[in-house]
Amino acid sequence: MKTKLSKIALFVFMALTLILSACGASAPAATPTVPATATVTATIAPTFTPTVTFTPTRTPKPTATPNLAATQQYEDFFAVVQKIHDAGQISTTEGKFVELDDYGDDLASKLSYSWGDTSVSARNFIVQADFEWSTAIKTTNLSGCGFVYRIQPNKDHYLILLDSYAGIKLASSTDRGTYSMGSPSKGDQKLADYGSGPYHAKFTMVVNDLKNYVYVDDVYYGEYDLLEFRITESGPFAGALLSATESGYGTHCAITNIRAWIIDP
DSSP, rough: OOOOOOOOOOOOOOOHHHHSSSOOOOOOOOOOOOOOOOSSEEEOOOSEEEEEEEOOOOOOOOOSSSHHHHHHHHHHHHHHHHHHHHSOOSSSSOOEEEOOOOOEEEOOOOOOOEOOOOOOOEEEEEEEEEEEESSSSSSOOOOEEEEEEETTTTSSSEEHHHHHTEEEEEEEETTTEEOOOOOOOOOOOOOOOOOSSSEEEEEEEEEEEEEEEEEEEEEEEEEEESSSSSSSSSSEEEEEEEESSSSSSSSEEEEEEEEEEEEEE
């Protein structure tokens, strides 16, 4: 069964452009704000100001679908799993295959992001999808499609983003603020030419314990070391959008053909 989207908008100060554009940059200490209502707003200086809302839980489509097309999709994705296993990025090929609803959104709010609710949770997993994104005006601010994952009960989470200007960026969001973890290391390629827009790419992400591996158009971009002391437990993951501008429609993101392999739920 496919999931129903929910929009989660998170507002960010202008300083994020400098922080996320720099590899490995870190932000100063932040001041947390305690959630007070069902819509949680936290003001963090000088990084993100998130606002969180929720919709009813839905269930992903089941692993086994008794038709030829579903069997072919499973076999195609298992080839991806096998490739990642052969690269030593996961220790087992055992897992559950799921297909998720497409995600799409427009957000005209400068340096803010939103995400959908798939109601699929995992600690270790592989997810792959086709990204298309564009902005209403030409800008070098970070924007594009990505994923949030390991969303914790206290709203701690990771945000990973594919941007046509700066490549792949990862951020960790906790009650202390949302901080850039820079660009991936030890990869084969750092930037790609996505043309003049709308931009297109196939994005693959592997989350395994304290490691995050990323691929763009089947090219290995590198790895991240995740936090050892926070955001280590299982949590929901979903498609996400980061907006670069308030002009016009802001930033558009469409994530399609979302498929995942749940290794450790």
